[in-house]
Amino acid sequence: MTEQSPQQFLASLQGRADEMVRQSQQLQERLGALTETATEGGVSVTVGSNGALQDLQFDRSSMQRGPSELREVVLRLAAQAQSSVAHQVARTVEPFAGPSAMEFLRTQLPAEPEDGAGRRNDDPDFDEDEPPQTYLR
Template identity: 55%
Template sequence: MEQSPEQWLASMQARADEMVRQSQEIQQSLQEMSETAAEPDGAVAVTVSANGALKDLHIDKRALHRGPDRLKDTILQLAGQAQAKVAGRVVDTVEPVAGSAGLDFLRTQLPADPEAAEPRPARPADDDFDDEPPQTFLR
């Protein structure tokens, strides 16, 4: 049975309305999403938002006794773990509506698995500048 132009238009409008609704739900979920990675003893914990940006940082007095280099390495490691966890949740949230092409693009924007990354060489103690801008995985 062939649709009339009015039926076709109504069908298209219903599909568009559903897409808008799904988009709003995803946007709300992403705004509320965060992940935390913490050391087993809770001395350091890092929380990131859905885009991988630092949202909260907890440093216990015990962690301060480690020295700046160990503390920095711990924070960076935990941030990478939290970003990897939140990236997986972002994919799970977006997958139902993004389709395979959308997910393929999204995956190219995600941070690498911190467990698979090679350790970065330590910089000399007198090198106190940050030569890399903060990175997020969603644009």
């Protein structure tokens, strides 16, 4: 192994620091773009990578539900979307985190939803392209 001059050492250190900054910015961009939408029976709930509600839509048929049923659907869909996006975040962070950090992170996550859970819409009249309607005044 050859010895490095102080200038070479500092240049190498600066190169590694620059790469870490680039990777950090790339990770932030990826995480910022993550969302998850869960849909069921005319109700659509979208959350961001931090689990915060970003969008809530109702079609006409969802307004036929009573308040308590609609509340249950919204809460269930929000939980599904939050769980799914949390696992997306974990998969995105995994290449940058060490094994022990990932092991800890996985213990903090809810169970991963089954494929298709929360993405289905059992309402034949639901049209995702139709703008949301509200009957609340």
